[in-house]
Amino acid sequence: MPKLTPLLAQYQRIKEKHRDAILLFRLGDFYETFYDDAKRAAKILNLTLTSRPCGKQHRVPLAGFPYKASETYIDKLVKAGQTIAICEQLGDAKSSRELVYREVVEVITPGTVCRESLLDTRRNNYLVSISSDGERFGLAFCDLSTGDFRLTELGRNKVLEELERIDAKELLMPSSFQLKVTGPVRSLDDYRFDPHAGYERLRQHFGVASLSGFGCEEMKLAHGASGAIFSYLEETQKRTIDNITKLSPYRVEQFMWIDTTTRRNLELLERIRDSGREDTLLAVLDRTSTAMGAREVRRWILSPLLDLQAIKKRQDGVAELLESERRKAIEKVLLQLGDIERLISKVALEKATPRDVIALRESLTRLPAVKALLQDFTSSYQREIDGRISRFDSVCELISSAIVDSPPSTSQEGGIIKPGFDGEVDRLRGLTSSGKTLIAEMEAKERARTGITSLKVGYNSVFGYYIEVTKPNLHLVPEGYMRKQTLVNAERYITQELKELETSVLGAEDKLKEMEHDIFCRVRKEIGTVTDRVQESARAIGELDVLCCLARVAKENRWTKPTVDGTDRIRIVDGRHPVVEMMVAGGFVPNSCELNGTTQQILVITGPNMAGKSTYLRQIALIVILAQIGSYVPAKDAKIGLVDRIFTRIGASDDLSRGVSTFLAEMNEAANILNNATPRSLVLLDEIGRGTSTYDGLSIAWAVVEHLHNNPVVKARTLFATHYHQLTELEYVLEGVKNYNVACKEVGERIVFLRKVVPGASDRSYGVEVAKLAGLPREVIERAREILENLEEDEFLVPGMPRLAKSKDREVGPSEQLSIFSSSLVNLKEELSKLNLEGMTPIEALNRLFELKKLLDSHK
Ligand SMILES: Nc1ncnc2c1ncn2[C@@H]1O[C@H](COP(=O)(O)OP(=O)(O)OP(=O)(O)O)[C@@H](O)[C@H]1O
Ligand SMILES: [Mg+2]
Structure with missing residues (x-):
């Protein structure tokens, strides 16, 4: 093994901890991948695979893409089912000549993505965890993007079906387990599914003495599965998971059991023939106006109720909306709501951008309008929904006073905080703009002092501010100008005074950006304190949306109440x-x-x-x-x-x-x-x-x-x-x-x-x-009619063998019947010899075999 360069040694150290991920290693303006990661990434992303020398006669495969365009590349990798570890440069690359400190800041897996570009707004994205005592099974599943967390326990015969119903994007399983499932599976050490440790972890996370408040104190196996989810999430997100604010336990016995085959056959969510989404029950039913509603109606379809009272509660809710004049008005407000559930999750996970925060405010300020419209409704479901939707006046006010109305999409570049919100921000802003005036004044002063009318003060990112004097005027340059750079037609200088000004201007600018970022994070944290109430409101909105949608579908299609x-x-x-x-x-x-x-x-x-x-x-x-x-x-x-x-x-x-x-x-x-x-x-x-x-x-x-x-x-x-x-x-x-x-x-x-x-x-x-x-040839149809008549007359030659071949024009015996069979053998032989086996896929071949067998069977 050749000696590694320090950089590659650092890479190896980090990669060691993320063996099953593609490690995106930040090198300046690029993310690079090495070795097998590079080969995989190059293939998926269609990148050129190059190599980098490492010691004598040894080269390391390498593929990379620019940081600026990384979003699309990362999305593509995740869509291809890969887990991605993003490793950033955390030290200051400029200030030290030594190797920059690097660390993995985020791991993205199919079951933990939170990026809009990778999520379907109308579906949940569940990470599922499973544990078992050999007899029964515990399931826990979580949509990190919404904070939805559910758990259940069930017997062996229902596990696979339930997994299919949940539609896991990623499944965590103890490594000793042997369960055959489709989709990405991650094996974790068995101890991570320990029920007792899981229970403690849940207790700690929710800050409760027991889980009985959630109604899942006894679900030991599900505690184990939940513990594994929490540890996995913390490991990948590198932080505590503050957007999970409650546990929702359920029993499969609460719902009508629709197995996978039935779900497919009835085309509840997808068409059988091509998995398309049109012409399905979901397509007819989903006329929801919000993302929360769309996800909810999908869940309802997959879990019809068995509790008569619960069914009646929904029916009454739909009935009242169906008759109400206000339904259209409610739908109108709903249409203006963003994905509150996902936005607040991003806030809680500290992933929300300034734009997300504004979008959240836009939605939250509309909730009182929904509540007002609900006032006249009397059915128990609407009353309950109204009770679950909170008002967020102070949060909205905070956002309005702190954040400008159309902020940039990142929190690092400044321009986020509204004037008047923070004294220090205003002071620094004043400083940077007055600093710029001072520089302009200085330019004028130097022109007058030196008599160089073309003298300019400019700025570039390498030298900062400089004074530029064109070649013909060089003899006029005064004492104290220090030369920094020579161009074809000019020289660039700095002066003591200019550098001092620069320090205060640039210093103030950097400080301002940093400060705005800090204030934004503080505001975001403050919003995060109402996560649970916003989530509850969002979920209530989702249910209201489904009720409206059911009323609308019923009305438009003339359905009746069963x-x-x-x-x-x-x-x-x-x-x-x-x-x-x-x-x-x-x-x-x-x-x-x-x-x-x-x-x-x-x-x-x-x-x-x-x-x-x-x-x-x-x-x-x-x-x-x-x-x-x-x-x-x-x-x-x-x-x-x-x-x-x-x-x-x-x-x-x-x-x-x-x-x-x-x-x-x-x-x-x-x-x-x-x-x-x-x-x-x-x-x-x-x-x-x-x-x-x-x-x-x-x-x-x-x-x-x-x-x-x-x-x-x-x-x-x-x-x-x-x-x-x-x-x-x-x-x-x-x-x-x-x-x-x-x-x-x-x-x-x-x-x-x-x-x-x-x-x-x-x-x-x-x-x-x-x-x-269907257009079968006339002769065939006529002949078929004849044979059918024979059959219907129960004409049998020998017991059990109908006189198929009996014809009105010609009398035939057993020998001719045989000849039908043998002629089919000739056909078969011909068909077989025509086959081009090399040009067929196994499925095509199997299909063909089926047809041939059918041909043979039809003559038996
Ligand atoms: N009640 C109905 N009213 C109008 N059109 C109908 C009705 N029922 C079925 N059809 C039409 O007839 C077509 C065939 O129906 P379907 O597939 O149910 O027939 P089938 O009896 O099951 O036939 P097969 O025996 O070949 O399976 C449907 O695709 C639909 O377009
Ligand atoms: Mg049929």
Whole structure:
């Protein structure tokens, strides 16, 4: 190992402490990265990787970017999932010739970012921590940018689902843990999750004798997880985390359980096909006006309530706003509010700029207007919200008197403090401006004294103030001028008097900047003392915003207030799908639904492809979710008996990327349903058993329905859409099963979808007609009709083998049937030899394999 230069030795010392971060090492006007960091950074940032000599024949890889443009580079690195350690020069680079002292001042990780440029205003950015005693799990999670801190404890079977719901940006896990999760994970030493130490840390942080005030005294495992979060935050932020002012414990049992598959299938937040955000329940529902409201409505969608009173409280809140003239006025004020929650967090973490502080004031001064508008409201939620919103008159006054109205974006360059706020600032300002006048006077005086009319006093950052005399006048330069610099046409001098003036002017300027910065920090600290009250107000505003938004959506879309109760009944009159309704403007056909635990427990829904079965299933689930959020619902009338969980098995959600076949994925989901559903649950089964051969699929589907019907522990209310007509026979043997179908009629050879769900089984499947709609060649359609007829006449050649190939024109036997099969083999062979395996990705190859197998299966 060659001997390191002192600089690299310093680098190594610092890097040692930040092994898993990219260390940005400040060198003058640049941030530099070295070694592997340089290689990683160069790749992500598209920088040129250079190298720097270090001893003989040894070069160190190096990549850097200018400090001035660092924001965008750092953002890019964090977005790429990297952790960044920012190492600054803390000593004075000018004054000492020795190595400048350097230290890491901030570590940015995906779960701890606070920069606006990296945050989505409409979503929380959670750092999650997990601990376990082998049996149960403790979770704690925190959005550092808002100060939101929540914790819970739960059993093994729900941990992964809950982690997905929280949508962790970074997960802290004890290093002895083996939990397979996606996303960035940081392993920390096990001792950092110690429950006892965690408890003490929480007590200390909040300055309380016990945690019972927060309602989480007993959550031992969550204490451990919380302790790890606090230590990690302090380590990365290099300071105490003053924006966390309370703990919000919860139990997963408080909320309707919506597993990950169901959340995806129902497209609550994202579209299935491309993860887009349009055409989702969130897109329809989120008409909020503030960032706090946007984050809140997202949380509401993911956690529908199970407590009837809490649901009613929200409903009443929405109802009153819906009828009130004042809603629009409230929305107007809300629209003018900034992200108060994040602004106050920046204040508490001493990251707020002068502009942030002004933005905060702009918002806080509008709170009394909101309170005034709330005065006439009587429902308990509005009363509570009004009580939670404080007035911040003195804070606003402080800001107004201290900080100028349009301050610069940094606190180091001066120009922040208003005249009249601080005597010393005013004096120094006077001094710098009078100093400048003195210098101007001196210039005039020297011109007169020397007779050099072109004599100038100038300034540059290297020499400070100087007197410049052009070459032709040099003979007039008097005694006492000291030469400092020679230019092509002129000489520059300094004098004793000029230097003295300079010291007082520049000294005053530096001092002024420093002083303004100090005063700004003091003011910021002062604002920080009301962090908890501002946060509470901001959160109340968020909830008010969601209530307004629900009222607005209900009004604009003609939704009605559902009755939610403790019965086992789900009765929807003329329900609509909230998202599809928007897409088929005006043309949506409403449908009713009656479910209960006895006579209408399982509805088997048949009907042709494209009829609207899946839409119907989803719309019922979405109406239930909306009702339990406290929202109005798209229906003429709805009575919803509380649903504890929604399970879905919808569509062929091939999960090739996870290496699970359609059929296996489907069976996993079915198993999950049968193992976890309760009589309070709502189960949607859409074409279960489709991914395998007919008889297998049918048998499985049949058995699943029987189990759901007969097993009293499971006995969930179920909607079952299927193409297996045989399943409609279940109605005759099981009391709780009822048949429905989505009606359509034939007009000549065409099929017309009526979109109406009616009692009884559908008479046939119309698959061939739909195929025709899709433009399959005429010969194929006709031939398909023929084969279908044969099948429907139950023409079997040998037991179990339909006489598929029987044709009106020609009589065929088993040999010809074989020939269909063997001709498909020829096709297969051809297809296989055409494949260009080198040019395919594994997924493409797998997809192709699926198609080929299907081709083969279709002829079996
Ligand atoms: N009630 C309705 N009113 C108007 N249009 C509807 C209605 N229900 C469904 N549609 C339209 O019909 C399309 C097909 O509906 P859907 O996917 O629910 O059919 P499906 O019966 O599940 O078909 P498949 O058997 O092929 O899965 C939807 O995309 C929607 O545009
Ligand atoms: Mg469907």
